[in-house]
Amino acid sequence: MTELEDFELKIMSSNKEEEGEAKTILMASKDLKNILWDKYQALLTLFSDKKTKTEIFKGMKKIEKIVYPSALNTMWTGIDFSSVRAEIPRLSDDFFDYPFLQDIWRLDLSNKKTTEISDKISQLKNLKEVFFNHNDSLPKHLFSIKSLETLVSRFNNIQTIPDEIQNLTSLQGLNIADNPIEVFPKVISNLTNLTWLNIKNTNITEIPEEIGKLTKLEQPNFENCRIKKLPESFWQLREFRYMLFSFSNLEEIPDNLPDYPRLDKFDIRGTNIPQDRIEKLIDQFGDKVSY
Template sequence: MANTGVLPFVRGVDFTKNDFSDGKFPAALRLMTGVQWLKLDKTNISEIAEEMGKLGKLEHLSMKNNDLEKLFGELTELNSLRSLNLRHNRVKSSGIPTELFQLEELTTLDLSHNKLKEIPDGLEKAKNLLVLNLSHNQIDSIPTALFIHLTDLLFLDLSHNKLETLPPQTRRLANLQTLILSDNPLEVFQLRQLPSLQSLEVLHMRNTQRNLQNFPTSLDTLANLAELDLAQNSLARVPDCLFNLPNLRRLNLSENEITELSASIDCWTKLETLNLSRNQLTALPATLVKLSQLRRLYLNDNQLDFDGIPSGIGKLSCLEVFSASNNLLEMIPEGLCRCGSLKKLNLSSNKLITLPDAIYLCSDLDQLDLRNNPDLIMPPKPMEMQKGAGIEFYNIDFSLQHQLRLAGATVPPAAQTSGAPSKDPIARKLRLRRGARPEVGQADSAKVLKGMKDIADEKNAKNWEEERTESLKPKRWDESLEKPPLDYS
């Protein structure tokens, strides 16, 4: 195909899941001189094709899930390359040319899920990198020079490696917004560089052997921190410094050894997701209901019973997900059914006997998981919600004492005795039965009603007389005329 064809005008090509093994790489690619993005994911390539050297305008290249071991070849000639994704290959550190990191436009590099045992030589020369992913490799150390030059990094993922420490130069990453260190043996590392990372918004330290002794107490200096993952550690309680992070939105403390939750959690006024699953909690503090922005609450695999859940939980108006499987719940507070945004309710593997009648009021509920509760008996469906109930469907009690009970508050004696009369059906029947009997104090009312009736009768008689007189008046001359019969046949 000639250069005058359509190929020079192609801006992007997706070859995903084509088979380019054994030299089957498309020769026509060399004619796509204007291509800017190229996907070669899952194409069984094992080396860099010669045709790629002609793609001088290529900016985004993805070669995920292939059999690449070396990157020598034409990649170093792609001067416009901005992002390079090589995750899920077999690349070793020795198979990466140092010239690759001298591409001035390169800002995103993903080498995760490969076979790197050390940081590739020359990586510190990629001074314009903004995103660097080296996760799921076998890296055991970070060279000192790496973070001296990569000061523009915004995203750094070093998770699932064999790192025991980080170099002191980590504090130079003043622009870093996301740092992922999960699944590294950092037991003796104190993370003293954290206070220098003032732009940090996301920090993951899952499975890093954290406990109360080696936990970084300076964490509360990160004023912009919005997401914190501390799952799979050995924390016996929530570290005090976490209560000084008012901008937290997502907090994962699952799979720790936490036995009690402090009442100070009410400081997390912006918290949207709280994961406390797989701990040893027996109760939640009453201040939980002050987390007005909370949307997702995970409490699976704890030791919570009915008394351990705050009765005022219905105040969490934004709550969409409540998951408390594998606990000791025999009942749930009725207030939980008053969470107007609730969409997913997981109560599986508990000791439930029944549920509140208000469960039928959860109109937005999409998922209700009640598996493995052998003694559970669902409450009867309210009559007003059954088919044919008519106007009774809207029979809602707005009395003060009823609303106080729904909110979990104690009803004062004054509220119990005051207000509208009780809706006792027996009393109502008695009132209807004696409705026709005259009672003391009703004589005057009867006289007034009789007088009004007499006045109405006189008025009706007068109106009838006027109508009768009107009908006896003689007709005018024009009303007496008869129209002649006309035959149009």
């Protein structure tokens, strides 16, 4: 466990007086490496003004660690802007210039009305998770993060997914639920490392045959979608653990399904699957079927 004495600067409050004192110390401490900050909000407040950031970090290139008591033994591995009240319409180049950002693996920009992100985001080689909910778009440079493994983009009022999403070759989880998307992009089938895919509450009506390329897919969530039928290539995938179709328009499931040895749940509640087909599914999968 890292001890408090190891930190050259300890800021234990977010009031204006201590923010001012912290700013003075930061500007005078060009060799500062470690900062303990008890109030995360204060850190964001102090750094929210571009002029202040420039003053603070002018000549300071040695910051290695910014931590707070809930994670004293960790690097600053995630940035969560979702609790910050102000909107952040743009993440510009200067935001990505600070050395300590190179270690972050999680970025949450939910509810920030962000429409622009600098292409420098691609320099964050350890960034693995991005949460981008309740915004109005998907900035194109999100698709340049080669290390990204999880992208969650719900309630964004997006109608189409750019083809550039196929550049996220490390992606393992994709959640684009609760958007008025009508067409399932075929290029998603090029994301062959996907293990879970959530298109719940979209307007998608058809899944292309190419989905059969997602051989690692474990958790498809097609709940409350307008899909009536899925291609044969989908049903031949073998790694399914959770198959979620509840309250979708699904009305057909082919005979002779594989046994899906890893299956835990096959949810077809509220669908249009005929009763006789449901009974055969129960015969094959037992209590794993929810109907």
